[in-house]
Amino acid sequence: MDIKVNGKTHNLVVDNDMPLLWVLRDELNIKGPKYGCGIAMCGACTVHIGKIAVRSCTFPVGQVYDDITTIEGLGTPSAMHIVQRAWVEHQVAQCGYCQPGQIMSAVALLTKNTSPTDSDIDNAMSGNLCRCGTYPKIRAAIKTAAINIIQEKHTMSLIGTSAEGDSNG
Amino acid sequence: MGKLKTFTRRSFLIGSTAIAGGVAFGYYQYKQPQDNPLLKFPKLNQSIITPYIKIDQQGVTIITPRAEMGQGIHTTLAALVAEELDLSWETIRVEHGPASSTYHNAAVLEEGLPFAPTNNGLMANSIRKLTKIPAKFLGMQITGGSSSIVDAYEKMRLAGATARAVLIEAAAQILKVDKTTLFTYQGHVVSSSGEKISYSELAPTAQKITPPTDIQLKRKEDWKLLGKSLPRIDMVAKCTGTAEFSIDVNADDLLYATVKMNPNLGAKLIAYDDSNAVSMTGVKQVINLNNKGVAVIASNTWYALQAAKNISFTWDNAPYPASTDEMFEVVKNSFTEEYIDSTLKQEGDVDSAITNIDESFETIIKGEYKVPYLAHTTMEPLNATVLIEQNKIQIWAGNQNPTQIVKEAEKITGLTPNNIIVHTTYMGGGFGRRAEMDFIKYAIEIAQHTKGKPIKVTWSREEDTTHDYYRPLALAKFKGVSTNHTIKALDLQLACPSVLTSQMGRMDIPLAGPDVSIVQAAWEQPYNIEHYQVRGYKVPEMLPISSWRSVGASQNGFFHESVIDELAHSSGIDPLTCRLNLINHHPSKKVIEAVAQMANWHTKRPKNIGLGIAFTLSFGVPVAEIVEVENTPNGIKILNVYAAVDVGIALDPRNIEAQVMSGIIFGLSAAMMGEITVKDGKVEQTNFHQYDAIRMNQTPNIQVKVLENGEKIRGIGEPGTPPAAPALGNAIFAATGKRIRELPFNKSINFV
Missing domain, CATH: 3.30.365.10 (Aldehyde oxidase/xanthine dehydrogenase, molybdopterin binding domain)
Structure with a gap:
C-alpha cells in the first residue's frame, strides 16, 4: 500500500486496519501527531486527509483516500505556517503535547472559515483536549491567525499572487 | 543514523575533542563542594568543578536541571544564568543535563514543615534551613512542590555571575589589561578600547582560572531579562511538532x-x-x-x-476494599483518636466556643465535605x-x-x-x-x-488511567460558629490517606512525624479566628496515591474555603469582606483586594449571576480567585475567573499568568467532573470518555494579576489550583442558593 504524507510517498507493509497514527509514528517516524487516547476523544493525533481534520488514532490506514498532512508538513521552525506563527506570538504551548493536534484542527477551521466566531471556535476545537488549560491562548491565537490570513491575502492580491501556498493545510 | 545514536554521541560530547577547549562553570557551595556531573568523562581535564554552564566552540549551553513539563522552567532557569552572564536571549541553548545529586532540590521539603509560610520567626526559619541538609543528603533531583524557582533563584544567578567573573579574568589575561576596565555584553567581553572577545574564544583560557568566591549579583533595577516576559525556549519546537517527548x-x-x-x-x-x-x-x-x-x-x-x-x-x-463506598466507610471511620496525625492549628478553645453558644446572636453550623480520588491523566500516556x-x-x-x-x-x-x-x-x-x-x-x-x-x-490510555497513583479521596467534618458579621469559631477535621507515606514507602524512605499534606492549605491559613482548630487524621492507604498538582491543598482548599464561605454568609456579612476582616497578613490581604477590584465584586449583578470568592495560601503563595457563573435554564455556565497571586518576585510575568490560568482550568476540571471510582477492586474510568476535563467550549474568560508584596520568591506551578474549586462552589451558591458539599459538582448540578 502507498500513502502520501507531507508530499512524500511511502510504501507500507502493515495491516489495513492499523490506525494511521501508528503508521505515521512507528512505521514512518513522523512523530508530530501524538497518541493520547486511541478512541478519538482527545485530538492529539489530528492530521489532515486532504483538507479535513481527522483523528488518526482511529482512522484505518487502508481507508486513507487522499494526501496526508501532519504538523511537520505545515511549516518548519525556520518557515512556520501562519497559524504556527500566531501560536508562537501568543506563547500558547505549555507541555506542548496536544499542540500539534490543536494546530491541525485550527488550520482546518481557518481553511473553511477565515473569520470564525467564538462559537465556531468552540465547535471546531472542543474535540481537542489540553490538560495544561491553554484554551484561552488557543482562542486568541486563532483570532490573530484569522486576521493575519485576511491581511496576507489582501497583500498578496495587491501584488498579484496567491496566499494559498501559506494557508494551505 | 538513528536518533538514539545521536543521543549517545551527544551525551559523550563533552568528552570529545569537539569541545576540547570547552569549559564548565557554575557555583555551588554547600559547606563541601559537590561533584560536577558534567566532568564525569575523563577526557575532559577540567580544573573548574561547577555544574551549570558549558561553553564550547558553538557557544554557551545552560544546564537547566529541572524537568520541563509545561511550566516553563527551562526558560526561567536559563534566564537566571543569562541575566548574570550577559547573554543575548536568542543565542541561548539549554539542556536538562544528567541525573545527579549535585542538582538536588533543596527547597522541595519546605512545604512539609509544620511552620506556616507566614511565620518568619527564628525557629521557623532555622528549621527551614535545616531541611536543606536532608534534601542534600537524599540528593533528590526532584521537580515538584512549586520549588524549582525557590531553589534556583540564588544558585543559578551565582553560577552565571561566577562564570562572568572568570571570563573577564580570562580576557584580562589575553588582552593584558586590568580586569576592572572590562565589561560584558551579549556573550562577549568588551574592553574600554572596543575590543570584543566571545565567550567561546575565552573558554580555553577560562578553564585554567579558579573561580572567585566573592561574587556580587546584579541589582534588581539592572535586570535586563529577569522580570520581563521572555519568549519560551521550547515554544517554536512545541508549535512545529519538533519538540521531542x-x-x-x-x-x-x-x-x-x-x-x-x-x-x-x-x-x-x-x-x-x-x-x-x-x-x-x-x-x-x-x-x-x-x-x-x-x-x-x-x-x-x-x-x-x-x-x-x-x-x-x-x-x-485487590488488597483494599473493593468499592468506593466501602473506601469512604474507611475514611469515615478514621475520625478517631487512634488515627490523629496532627493538630497543627489550635487557637482559643473551639470545644467550649461551640458548646456554649448564645443563640440570640450566634449560629452554629455543622457539616461534612467529600472529595473523590482523582487521576492525573497527563496528555502523554x-x-x-x-x-x-x-x-x-x-x-x-x-x-x-x-x-x-x-x-x-x-x-x-x-x-x-x-x-x-x-x-x-x-x-x-x-x-x-x-x-x-x-x-x-x-x-x-x-x-x-x-x-x-x-x-x-x-502504556495505553486505559492502562494509564486505571493504574495511576491517585489523588486521595478525603472527608472533612466541620463545626463553626458565626456571630455578628464574623466567624467566632471553626473546628475543621480532615481525614485522608497519607500521600507522603505512600510515596516514601515506594522509595524506602521512612517517614517520621505527621504528614503535613493531610492538613496543607487548612492549618496554616492566615485567618485570625478566635477559636480555631485544624486536625488531621491519617486514613489507612487503600489505592496507591501520590502528589497531584497542589497535593493536599487540592482538597483542603475546597474544604476550608467552602466552610469559611458558609460561615461568612451565616454571619450576615459579605464573604469577601469577612475574609479581609479576618486576615492580617499583608500580601494575602492585597491579593483579595486586587481580585475584588478586577471582578468589580461590589457591583450588583442580575439575580441569576453569582460571584464566588476563595483564598488559599499554598506553597507560600497567597492566591485569591473569583469565579462568576450564570445560572441558565440548562445549568451553570462559568463566565469569568479572576485571580490575583503574589509570588514575591515575578521573574517572568507572562509565564506566571499562564501557570495560574493552567492551574485554574486544572482545578475547575476536577471540581466540575473529576472522579475516579472503584468497583470490584478495579478503577472504573478507563479513558477520556469517562474521565474528561474542561474543553474549549466550557473555558471561561480568565484574568490574572501578579503581585510582588511577598517576603520571598515563590514558585507558581501549583498555587493557582486550590482556590478554583471553592470559588466555583461559592459562586454556585451565590447564583442558586444551593450549597454543594461534594465533588465533583456535576453529581449535583448540570454545567453548560
Missing part, C-alpha cells in the same frame, strides 16, 4: 511494547493465557513481569496494544525507552525525579550508577505523576529481555 524517541532496531498489569492495584498475576496473542501480526514475545502483569513486545506499538487485549488473565484480588548493552543502561523518560531512576535501575540491573544514563526529555504533562517510578521500572525489566536492542514501552 520520550514517546517520540527513535532508534535503529527499536522494539515496541506495552504492559497490562493487574487492575487490582498492587495484587499479583495468578495466570494468563497468551496463546491467541502470540500469533498475532507483529507480536514478538509476551513476558511475565514479576507476576504482576505482562508485557507484549512487538514491531509496532499498535500491534502490542492489540495483542494485549487478546490475553486472558486470572488476577489476584506513560512511556519510557530503555537500551541495555554491555554493562551499561540508558533510559529515556519524561520524569520528575531522575536521581531516583538511577537508584531503581541500580536495584533492578545491578549496574553501578556510573553506567546508568538517564535522558530526561520533555514531558507531555507531569502534575506529579511522572515523579513515580512504576513505568520506568517496568521498561527496565522488559529491556532486560531485549539486551542490545532499544525498547519503547508505551
